[in-house]
Structures are given as C-alpha cells and as structure tokens.
Amino acid sequence: MPQYKAPLRDINFVLKNVLNCNEHYTTLSKTRREEVSEDLVDAIISEGAKFAENVLSPLNQVGDQEGCTWSPEGVKTPTGFKEAYQQFYEGGWPSMTADAKFGGQGLPNSLGLVMTEMISSSNWSWGMYTGLSQSAARLLENYAAGDLQETYLPKMSDGTWGGTMCLTEPHCGSDLGILRTKAEANADGSYNITGTKIFISGGEHDLMENIVHLVLARIEGAPMGTKGISLFLVPKFLPDANGEVGERNGVACGSIEHKMGIHGNATCVMNFDSAKGFLVGEENRGLNAMFHMMNSARLGTAMQGLAAGELAFQGALTYARERLQMRSLTGPKNPDGPADPLIVHPDVRRMLLTQKAFAEGSRAFIYWLAQLLDTSYFSDDEEAAKEAGELAELLTPIAKAFITETGLESANHGVQVYGGHGFIAEWGMEQIVRDLRISTLYEGTTGIQALDLLGRKVMGTGGASLARYTKLIHKFCKSQEDRPEMAGFIGKLAELNKEWGEITGKLGEKAMANADEVGAASVDYLMYSGYVSLAFMWAKMAVLALDAGEDDGFMKAKLQTAKFYFDRLLPRTEAHKLAMLSGADSTMAMDAEAFAF
C-alpha cells in the first residue's frame, strides 16, 4: 500500500496563492468565530497531515483486508479503527467546523475540507464514519428545531455521537419519490418510523457511543412523490433525562453488504421497526432539508475522487522512480544499472502527468467550490452570498461527477504503471480502484449529476447560471490579454468558453423539440464542463507560476503540468462536443426488445 504523504506544498499553494484564503476568511462575517489566523491554519494542516500519515494511512490496507464484522449485537470495525477514532476525538478534530453555540470551533468548512482531503487519501473508509457524522450535524444546525439541537448537537459536535443519512430503499435509489418507509404520528409529537433502508454507510459501528440517523419517510396520508417526504431524526439510543445514552430505539442493522471496496466502512441494511423519530424541518419538506446534506456529501464524494487520484499518483510515482525496466528510447539514462527507471518512458510519464494534472486541477476546483459555499452560508454581503450560492449549485454536479470519473481514470493509471504488480493486493494499487469505484454511483450517479447539471442548473435557469460562470472565465481571459506567455492557454480557454455557450444554445433548441435530447447529451456535457473548468483552474495556476518564475522548481512544474493538461487532456472536449451534438436519435431509436437477440 502506498504510504500517504500529504502534498503540503500544493495544498498551501492552492489555499493561499490561488484562493487567497486569509482574505477569504475575513469576509465570512456571519461565521461563528472571530478570527482564523494564519498560524492556526498552518497548525491545522501540519497536525492534520501527521494524523493522516501516521495514524490513518497504516490502517488503510488493514481495513480492506479485514473488513467489518456483523453480529446481532452490532458491527465491529477493523483493527485499529476504534483507537484511531479515539485519538481523533481527543484531538478535537470532529468539532472543527461545528457551530460554536454547541461547542464547535466554528471554523470555515473550506478549511475543514483540507483535513477531509488528507483523511480521504490516507483512509477513505475510516473517514466516512466521521465525515457523514459531521454532515449530519451541519444539517441539524440548519434545519432542526431548538430542542432537538440542544439535545443532540453538543454530543454530535464533538464527535461523541455520530450520524447517518438514510435515503435508499431496496426498490428506490435515484427515485426517492417512490419510497415507502412510513411515519406514524404519536400523541407526544414524535413519530413511529417503520421501513427498511439499504446502503446506509456507517449505519452501525463501534466507533461512537450513539448514532443519529436522518431518515426520509412518508407521514401517513402525505401526498405521493417527492412532495410527500419528510425528514426524521431517529437515534440508535434515545437520550435519557441527562442527555446521555438511554433506552435502545427500534432500529437495528440487519446485515452488511459484501462490496467491491471500502471494506472498512460498514454498508448497512437498517431495519426501522416503530422506531421513535422526530421531525426535522417542515412536514413534507424533507427532501429539501436532505439536499443540504446531499450537497455536502456530493462535495465529499468529489473529494474522494481527488483523494484517491492523489494517492494513486503518489504510489505510481514512487514505483516509476524505483522500478528498473527497459531502456529509454533515446538511449540509457541509468547506464550503470541493468535498465532505466520507468519514469524515463514517455507513456509512463503520460500516465503520471495525467494523474498529476487531474489531482492538482481538481484540488483547486474543489477548494474553490468550498470557498463559494462558505460565502453562501456565512457572508453578510447578501448579494455575494446569493451569487456564490448559485455558482456553487452549478459547480457541485460538475465537481462530483467529473472528479470521480477522472479520479477513477487516475486510479487505473496507478494500477497500470505497476504492470502486473498493480493487480496484486499486496501493493495496494488495486484497492484504490476498488475503493473509488463507488464514487460515481453513490450520492447520485454520474448520470444523475449530469441531468442535474444540464436539465436543472443550466436549462432550468434559462442559461443564466452558466452565463455567470462563463462571464467569470471571460473576465479572467481578458485580464491576461496582454501577457504573451499566457497566450497559448488563454486562446484555447477563451475559445472553449465561447463554444460552451454555443453548445448549450444548440442543445436548448433541440430539447424544445425533444426532452430526450437533454438526457442523451448530459454526460458528455458534464464531462465537457469539467474539462473546461479544470482548464480555467490550470490557466489561473499558470499565471501564478509565471509570476513566480522558473527558479522555483514547484512553480516550474506547475507550468509544465498546465501545458500537459492543455496539450493532452483538454482535447477530449472535442470528442464530447461531437458526441453530444450528434443528437438523441441514435441513442433512442432502438426498441427495448431489439438490444439483444
């Protein structure tokens, strides 16, 4: 298994140089904290890196090999997971971004996300337990009534208790409108929740003393479809009079799934049998509240793509530098050895640079998106908050789907660089592919993200949302017009940025005649959008690299990676464009019966 090493130089570069985080933090006047000092940021990143490298990374392969163990009493996590959580808890990490009102440190989510990245690269399965718990707490901070908040948030904020999101049922995943779990009102204002939920990550485990499930269910008599779904808080143990763990509630884990990867994280079938639940937010508006958590989970899943891609890159780079195999096509580079290191071979470099370009470009993109979300939640400037929120709405499906899809490509390159050894469990490269494979499926498949992007976000706003984004890119391109060293980047970016609007217009016209045009074009559209978005990031980074000059090796490599991205990866927009503009006919023509004979 590759030993993870936090890419601190790049994290700091993105946070401080690309995104100017110190200034950003000062704009979050609504945040629940006076100041986020530079020293604090540095301390968090360096301490977090140590925890990820020294505590979590060594448990990553253990988690895969042991997996979780189910018994009627509960789920046992792999060796070391509980101890690592104890250390994490004692270090105060779970409370980083929690509201100070409930004992949190009130730090910006965008800073919390840096820790999420390091956790995610070093041990994604472990990280899901705490990540989802923190997302559940954020949802309750925003939507739960005061008494629920007072009962649950202090314990959830500091990580004593965890949380889950319970959406999927055996017969419905993407289509939540047909869910069946039911809620019967009790006289005391609580509800009895009955039904089966599947694919519940961390639905049961031994890391925390209580687990607070956030459950979508239908109140008896509620309308059919998505407008009859409410959200309930259903704790594993009902709190006693002192707010401590009390009576066991009617919810239990029936079994755990055997899966391709993320073996260290328990994926649970949860049976709710008249479990006592409490309404969160308004009746029949449950999806609305849950979207808050889903959006955060989508950002987290995008992070999985970046984190796994980074780990695969680190593993592949180490091997490519050490493994001696064949001579360079241009003559021996290691003449005293029996062969040259893999890294001399152009195609190995192509794979490594692809991984590097995706990881670093995605880091800039996700961190930027996290800043936009900070602004939308915590800026006092209402106009800025609204704009940032709308832009974040547009970028979220792109980040989720594009970064997981390209992350999978990177993970597969990681295996490929190892040759046959990449297929062997011991080296740990194949685990990265298996763990990451879920990322294009959960929290809305790539297809669902693509429909959300093109259908809801782009066409649903009559193109306004996209226009805001392309205007931003246009402005950036304009600002670089007088810089000849940037011409190569800017020329291409500006061209694509313009073309993006034109493609959107054409698809919009077609969609007026046939709604299936949206679905047929959507995934290509999303991937196109992702490539342009990363080109925007890489062009911004190229500016900073040029400013810094070639003496700084890191900056020189940035510029080279930007060049590689524009030369070798960005041309894929062309294929996506041609495919999506070919229309829906060839996708829709075949009768369902005629697919096989």
Next chain:
Amino acid sequence: MPQYKAPLRDINFVLKNVLNCNEHYTTLSKTRREEVSEDLVDAIISEGAKFAENVLSPLNQVGDQEGCTWSPEGVKTPTGFKEAYQQFYEGGWPSMTADAKFGGQGLPNSLGLVMTEMISSSNWSWGMYTGLSQSAARLLENYAAGDLQETYLPKMSDGTWGGTMCLTEPHCGSDLGILRTKAEANADGSYNITGTKIFISGGEHDLMENIVHLVLARIEGAPMGTKGISLFLVPKFLPDANGEVGERNGVACGSIEHKMGIHGNATCVMNFDSAKGFLVGEENRGLNAMFHMMNSARLGTAMQGLAAGELAFQGALTYARERLQMRSLTGPKNPDGPADPLIVHPDVRRMLLTQKAFAEGSRAFIYWLAQLLDTSYFSDDEEAAKEAGELAELLTPIAKAFITETGLESANHGVQVYGGHGFIAEWGMEQIVRDLRISTLYEGTTGIQALDLLGRKVMGTGGASLARYTKLIHKFCKSQEDRPEMAGFIGKLAELNKEWGEITGKLGEKAMANADEVGAASVDYLMYSGYVSLAFMWAKMAVLALDAGEDDGFMKAKLQTAKFYFDRLLPRTEAHKLAMLSGADSTMAMDAEAFAF
C-alpha cells in the same frame, strides 16, 4: 451474477455473413483436416454454448468467492472446477484445434476461438487453465523436436496434461532481456533449470494430471539481453518409460498471489530448483518461439475484453429492462407501474449501446484476425499466407490493447447501470471489472502493445504494413460509393482512413528528430487505430444489414448500432489525434524530481 447466454445469433452472423467462414475453411489446404462441414460448425457452437451456459457460468461467482487454495502439496481450485474440467475433457473439447498427428481434431483456430469466447464470457478464470494449455501445445507443435512432440503432445492434445508459459521474474516483466533463470547443460542433452518465475497462470492446479511448463531461461555463457534467451520444456512430472506420469521434477509452486480478480485461476510463484528441462527450438532463439505463444495469448486476452464486455452488457441489459426507476423525460412509458424501466432513460441507453457497439464490433474484429492467422498458418497459397500473417501482426496489438481497454469501459458501464447495486458482490457486476482489470496488464501492457504497433509494426516497416491495411479499407469504401444509404458511414470512414496515414507520416517525421515522440504518441495512436478498425467492421456490418432490410429485427438493430458507433464513439478519434499531434515536449519536459514536492 449475470447468467451467461451465448449470443448465438451474432456469433453466427459474424462467422457466416461477415466472414463467410465456410468458404474460408476451404482455403486452409494445409490444415490437418479434410473438411469442416456446416453441420459440424453448428454442432460445435450449439453444444459449446450449452456447456458454457450450464456448466461454467454457474461456477463463475463460486470461483471468485472461494478462490484457489495453496498448500505445500499443491493448489486446490474452487468447488466444481475439477468436475467441469472432467466434463470438458470427456467431451473432447481440448483437442478441437490440436494437430491430428497427435490425436487432435485439426479444426481451424478461428473456429476454436468461438468456443473460447463462450468459455471466456461464462468463466474466464476456469478458461485460462485450458486456454493456456492449448496454446502451449500449439507452440510445441511448431517448435519442439520430434521426440519431445511424441512424448508430450498426445497427452497435451487431448487435455490430459496442461501447460503454462513462464516468462516473468520478480525483477523483470516487460523487460525480458534482463531475466536471470539459468539453464545448465547435462551430458544427456537435457538442462537443469534454476530460478524463480512469478505471475504464472495455472502454474499449479488440480485439474490435470501433469503440467508442462514452457520456461524462458539463459544457458550458461549465453549473451546478455534478449538474444541470449532459450526456451525449455519443464514438466511437473517427468514421463516414465510408458509416457505416463513418472518422477516429480524439481519445480514447485511456492505460493499464489492475492489479486484483484480472476480468483479462480491460480497465479503462481514457481520455483525451479535444478529442474530437468528440454530445449525447445534453437539455443538463444527462445523469445522467437515464445512469441508464437504470446501472440496467441494476446489474441486470447483481446477475447477476454470482448467476453467480459459481452457479459457486462447482458447483465446491464437485463437489469435495465427490469428495474423501475424514474419517469422518462418524454412522459411515462410504463404508466401502470410506479416508475419506468431504466432502459427508457437516454443515458442508460448510451451506456448499453456503447457496450453493444464495442462487443459486436470487437467480435467481428477478433474473428477476422483469427481467420487471418488461420490463413497465415494453413494456406497453401504462400503469397496469401504471407500477406495475412503480416496484416495479423499489425492487428494483434490493436486487438489486444483496444479491446481490453474498451472492454474495461464496458465492464464499468455494467456496474454503472446497476447504480449502487453494481458495487455489491452479490450482483456479480463488480466481479467483471475486477476480473477484467488484469487484461490491460498481462501479455504486454497497453503501453507495450502501443510501442509494438507504432514502433515496430508501423514505423518498423516504413509504413508498408499500415498502407496494406488502409488500402484494404480504401477498397471497401470505394466499393460502396454508389450506395447512398452508406454515405454517412463511408464518408467518415474514408476520411479517417486517409487521416490515419497523414498522422502516421507526421509522427514519423517527428520521430526522426526525437525517438520519444513515438512513445509519447503511441497509446493515443493505438486507440485511434482501434476506433478506425471498429468503424471498418461496423461499416461492413451496415452493408449486410442494409442488404437484409428492416424486416429482420436483428439486422435493423445492427444498422442502429452502427449509427450509434459512428455518432457517439468514433468522435473520440478527434481527441486522440489532437493529443498525439501535440508532440512529446509536454510529456518529457519535467525532471523526474519535479513530479512531486
């Protein structure tokens, strides 16, 4: 796990309509069989299908879950594997393509390959035991001395004994020139073989009574590099005076690998400790002989890509027709149900049609390649044999790498269509991805195939080899000029066919100045070549579909799939073209130290 159903209609279509197999068989005058009747072909295909569907397919998931078990006594294959082999053996299947001189049925390899496809889709791990054994026998038929043939081939031809290929060592995979296994000559003409080989598929198992290893080793005093490598036959048990299993030889399986997939096939570390071996072919010409087996293994691996893609398609199609989720964008298609089947959704169709287009296009391509190999080995027409052989040399790396890479895409689409369920072991879709992941690695990685294609086959023949192929495509395009219904296909195919030569010319020029240009462009070049090759196949099939008319549902679907391929998949050539023509600079510029800070 998807229950495999042999796609008999398509297999017959490719074999009989596209490739006119009955006429082809009559040209194989050198074959060791009088006649291959249509009835025989039909009987083989339908009986083979039954065996694959009823015997092998049910063992596919068992093999994955149980895996193989190592002990000092040997390797135990999963439950049912041995019994299935016994049935296969009794059915006379192993001897299909074996030389009649040694008890074989002398059938053309291209016909044997149809059985290989059905075995491969239903249970690849099981199929490797017999597939590699048969390849080993074919090598011995061509290269071994008469006495070795007489001793080993009768038992190997009928499948009583198996065979392996032993190339890789811990420090060398792609780079065989540095291998260390040594051969010391004995007075009796035999050799003592000593060394460690890794990644030996079926190096040890319990299906057959003896295993004949074909081992690359260096005779003491031989030159360094690939020109000092010889090939040896090293049996697990030395035959006794009656040709039956005798004394145990000095070769043993030290351990088996824990791998991402193909758990049912034992991947062995083989320790040779003064094992008695017999030279096959000439001294120091071992790689030459081994290439015979490697080429056959490359074709077999291409088949793995097709076979897994087909299985993933079948699984995804079944689910897409049954699973109800969301409404069609153009209004309910299953108004009485709670939701519409997945197959109404454009993006699900896009994935299914991608799988279908790759599987059917690859089938035509591989079967054609197999016919060319038949001709090269067994035609009395020397000119035809030479031409076919040279074309097959060109097509082999394309088939191996392109069909495994696109097969992996198909396998991943299979998972994706299932949503979260795709990640769950029970459904069997994730196993397809895991099993197939090895295919771009072994028998030469995609990068190695790409270098072979662009460096050796294309540039190495000064473009002559490619020119022969593009001329063939050109001729086909010309033949369709007067058919307006074909214009859409032919226009694009002719354009790409021309462009292919132009790109090759440009790369050749660049390569004169810098050899790294070949390596940097190679994988994009290979993928480009693959897309054009499949376009050629689809255009040919479109002609037949147009001839048949729309009344035949199968043919109508063919035409629709061809259209889909040209609309949605072929545009990827554009991205590959732009990437490879961007030059090697952005790939080669970065210092090895600068990839990470």
